[in-house]
Amino acid sequence: MARARFVAGNWKMHGNLAQNQSLLEMVISGIRTLQDVSCAVCVPYPYISQAQLMLKGSHLAWGAQNVSQYHQGAYTGEVSADMLADLGCQYVIVGHSERRTLFGETDQVVAEKFRAALGRSLMPILCVGETLAQREQDETEKIIARQLDVVINLAGIDAFKESVVAYEPIWAIGTGKTATPHQAQEVHAYIRNRIAVHDRKIAENIQILYGGSVKASNARELFEMPDIDGGLIGGASLVAAEFVSICLAAQS
Ligand code: PEP
Numbered sequence: 001m002a003r004a005r006f007v008a009g010n011w012k013m014h015g016n017l018a019q020n021q022s023l024l025e026m027v028i029s030g031i032r033t034l035q036d037v038s039c040a041v042c043v044p045y046p047y048i049s050q051a052q053l054m055l056k057g058s059h060l061a062w063g064a065q066n067v068s069q070y071h072q073g074a075y076t077g078e079v080s081a082d083m084l085a086d087l088g089c090q091y092v093i094v095g096h097s098e099r100r101t102l103f104g105e106t107d108q109v110v111a112e113k114f115r116a117a118l119g120r121s122l123m124p125i126l127c128v129g130e131t132l133a134q135r136e137q138d139e140t141e142k143i144i145a146r147q148l149d150v151v152i153n154l155a156g157i158d159a160f161k162e163s164v165v166a167y168e169p170i171w172a173i174g175t176g177k178t179a180t181p182h183q184a185q186e187v188h189a190y191i192r193n194r195i196a197v198h199d200r201k202i203a204e205n206i207q208i209l210y211g212g213s214v215k216a217s218n219a220r221e222l223f224e225m226p227d228i229d230g231g232l233i234g235g236a237s238l239v240a241a242e243f244v245s246i247c248l249a250a251q252s
Contacts, residue, residue, distance in 0.1 A: 005223070005250040006164060006207045006230040008125060009041040009237025010065060010093060020047055021054070023240050028058045030244030037230070037250045040091050041237065042125075045079055052087055063091025066099060067122070069112035081120035092117045093232075095127045095147070097170045107150040115155045118162060125164045125232065126151060127211070128191070132171035140169075141190055148194055157198035164207045165191055166232040172212025174234055181221045181228075184210045188227035216245035223250050 015023070020043070031039050040061040043051045051062040068078035084092060094117060095110035105113075110126070117124040128147040130140045144167070152160070167187050169179050179187075188208045196203035210222050211232030222228050230250050236242040 002252070003205065003207055003229050005037040005252070006209060007037060007039050007243075007247045007250050008063065008091060008093075008164075008166075008209065008230075008232050009039075009243055010096070010211075010232055010234050011041060011043050011237060012065070012098070012234060013044055014238055015044060015047060017047070017050060020050055023238065024051065024054045024060070026240030027243055027247075028055070028060050030240065031059050031247050034059060034247055034251060036252065037247055039247045042091060042093050048084075048087055048089065061090045063093065063122075063125070064089055065093045065096065067092045067094065067113050067117050069109055069116050071116070081116045081122055084122055085120040089122055091125055091164075092122045093125045093127060093166075097127060097129055097168060097173060101170070107147055108154075110147070111151040111154040114151050114163070115159070118155065118159050121162075123162060123164060125166050125209070127166045127168050127232070129168040129170050129173075129212075135169065135171065140187060144187060144191060145194060148191065152195075152198060157195070157202060160195060160199075160202050160206055164209060165195075166209040166211050167191060168211035168232060174213070176213050178213040178215075178218050178222070179210070181225050184222060185225040185227055188225065192227055214246060216242050216249065219246040219249035 042063040042065045068080050094113040099105045114124045128144050130143040192203045207229040209230045209232045210228050214231045215236050
């Protein structure tokens with residue numbers, strides 16, 4: 001049986017109340033007839049209540065872009081999984097390369113965040129991916145294996161029943177350089193096989209998204225690959241027509 005498709009937008013640190021309102025209205029209307037594709041937007045924390053109110057009863061879900069690994073306490077500036085769950089959050093991105101490289105999140109911290117999210121019934125979208133230098137040194141699989149294994153060891157393979165993996169080659173994020181469908185497929189198949197070593201059924205069912213300069217013009221060819229189950233979309237998720245077209249391209 002084919003896996004359902006999923007397209008998630010990552011707004012990063014963009015938006016304001018007025019812009020978000022028109023973007024969300026256009027996306028809600030653009031995807032209302034969509035079938036067999038789930039769509040979500042991961043919004044900055046201050047706009048969570050706006051998303052919560054506007055998306056109620058629509059086909060568009062919402063999520064956050066980060067979560068604390070801690071449950072509660074003296075962690076100024078942090079937001080816990082409990083708090084997100086309290087507001088009805090469904091998804092949370094963990095281990096985005098910008099968090100890993102700009103904010104020093106290690107594989108271990110990412111794994112703890114992943115576990116914290118699951119513990120509160122949020123669906124983590126776990127990002128993995130290599131730098132250009134790592135790809136050129138033929139280290140892509142080694143890096144992806146390490147990033148995945150730390151999470152599997154801490155959270156257990158069963159945790160992947162309720163999570164999504166996003167392959168995001170760092171050299172393709174926000175650069176306009178997309179991995180070719182063949183390059184992406186190769187890594188997606190590797191990720192699925194790596195999970196299958198632990199549990200074949202979980203590997204067959206897990207959604208593996210591709211992220212890295214996905215646009216309306218290249219989405220379909222990526223989504224046609226057998227192990228690419230949708231996309232994690234940065235820049236193009238801020239343009240309603242682009243994001244809607246990408247969601248439509250995910251429909252088989
Ligand atoms: C991202 O931020 O996760 C991303 C994939 O960005 P972009 O689509 O802009 O490359």
